Amino acid sequence: MAAPSPTSSTSSANQGRGSRHPFERMALLLASLLDVHLRMALQEVSRERRRLIGGVLLLGMGLGLLATSFLLASGAILIWLVHGLGWGLIPALLAMGVLDLALAGILLRVGGVLLR
Numbered sequence: 001m002a003a004p005s006p007t008s009s010t011s012s013a014n015q016g017r018g019s020r021h022p023f024e025r026m027a028l029l030l031a032s033l034l035d036v037h038l039r040m041a042l043q044e045v046s047r048e049r050r051r052l053i054g055g056v057l058l059l060g061m062g063l064g065l066l067a068t069s070f071l072l073a074s075g076a077i078l079i080w081l082v083h084g085l086g087w088g089l090i091p092a093l094l095a096m097g098v099l100d101l102a103l104a105g106i107l108l109r110v111g112g113v114l115l116r
Contacts (some may be wrong), residue, residue, distance in 0.1 A: 074100070 074096055081092035 077099075078096055081087045081095060082089055083116050087095070
């Protein structure tokens, strides 16, 4: 029994690789390239998703803090009107309501102009 020669095993390996058609090799290369691009795109989407979620959370917290500060400022103005200027509670509440409506109207008008 003779041992197989080393050239016969390398020639069969080369024959397996070399037997592919050039179009098949190009298709494999193209598939590999598309796979790399797909992985990169998925990583970018993941980064963008994390960035957007973080941004939305920070905006939500900022809006919550802004609303809280607006309520506290309104309460402080109301207390100042009642205790500092001697107004009654009902006139002070009505004045705050008018002030809030005027401010809301101005902000809505400016927002509408910006959206045009």
